[in-house]
Amino acid sequence: MSESKRNSECVKYALTRRRFYDCTMNEKLLYTAFILLMGLGYLMALTYLYTGFEYIDGKSGLSVQDIAENYYGNRSGTTLEAAVRGPMSGYISIRERHHVMAWLKSGATEKGYKKTIRPILAKNCLKCHSPSSGMKIPDLTTYFGLRAVAQVNTGVSLQSLMKISHIHLFGIGLVAFGIGMIFRFAVLPPPVKYTLTLLPFAAIFVDILSWFLTKQDPVYAYTIFISGAVLGAAWAGQMFISLYQIWFLSPPKD
Numbered sequence: 001m002s003e004s005k006r007n008s009e010c011v012k013y014a015l016t017r018r019r020f021y022d023c024t025m026n027e028k029l030l031y032t033a034f035i036l037l038m039g040l041g042y043l044m045a046l047t048y049l050y051t052g053f054e055y056i057d058g059k060s061g062l063s064v065q066d067i068a069e070n071y072y073g074n075r076s077g078t079t080l081e082a083a084v085r086g087p088m089s090g091y092i093s094i095r096e097r098h099h100v101m102a103w104l105k106s107g108a109t110e111k112g113y114k115k116t117i118r119p120i121l122a123k124n125c126l127k128c129h130s131p132s133s134g135m136k137i138p139d140l141t142t143y144f145g146l147r148a149v150a151q152v153n154t155g156v157s158l159q160s161l162m163k164i165s166h167i168h169l170f171g172i173g174l175v176a177f178g179i180g181m182i183f184r185f186a187v188l189p190p191p192v193k194y195t196l197t198l199l200p201f202a203a204i205f206v207d208i209l210s211w212f213l214t215k216q217d218p219v220y221a222y223t224i225f226i227s228g229a230v231l232g233a234a235w236a237g238q239m240f241i242s243l244y245q246i247w248f249l250s251p252p253k254d
């Protein structure tokens with residue numbers, strides 16, 4: 001092989017197999033700044049998630065239950081049902097309560113309200129549950145007032161789910177791409193490197209798919225939890241390995 005041919009092979013090899021120690025100082029600074037900023041963004045997102053989701057199930061601390069209720073809702077009962085079975089049960093006879101339950105089961109229609117429910121409420125409840133009582137409690141004098149406590153909670157609407165998922169896919173996808181573009185200079189055994197490169201994308205996909213699945217069945221709240229943890233771990237791996245190799249890994253001697 002001629003001298004110049006060998007030189008050009010060397011250059012080609014060096015260009016295709018660039019590592020962090022081949023990067024210029026300018027690149028190293030750029031990568032470090034990006035990783036630190038995205039790390040901060042990730043911590044912010046976690047804090048926001050925790051504080052925004054923590055109390056959905058009425059208890060402190062983020063749990064699978066919070067996630068399930070956010071997407072699936074709480075379909076085991078309405079506020080009205082809980083009230084006439086619980087704290088308001090003393091104001092209603094058993095027979096009247098059956099009427100209320102049957103009405104709820106049949107879809108809480110306005111027709112049924114006018115026929116059977118309004119007289120029951122007028123007799124038992126409106127002395128307190130009307131604006132004239134001055135109490136800050138649900139106004140049950142109208143059908144619409146009653147609807148507010150007779151609605152089954154089915155969680156986030158499909159419309160807003162589609163809105164947040166496309167924003168997340170574009171936004172988080174780009175962040176994953178940016179971090180992955182930096183991580184590609186890392187020195188690692190190829191299987192580890194390929195896995196770590198693909199993992200964030202797989203986790204984002206599974207996470208967002210699970211939002212829609214959880215809307216159908218709350219058991220998928222576990223998948224959301226697990227894919228979120230996998231994303232965090234994969235990103236932490238990419239970021240720490242990159243930062244370490246940018247500043248501490250020196251090229252091999254030969």
Ligand code: HEC
Nearest residue numbers: 079080083084087088091092121124125128129137138149
């Ligand atoms: C003596 C007054 C009084 C009467 C009569 C009364 N309520 Fe109430 N109701 C209250 C008060 C006070 C609250 C708020 C405190 C609470 O939630 O326990 C309330 C709360 C409610 C709530 C909201 C519960 C929640 O979790 O937000 C519903 C629904 C309700 N009542 C339904 C009824 C129905 C139906 C009747 C008639 C069968 C009725 N109430 C009769 C005083 C009354």
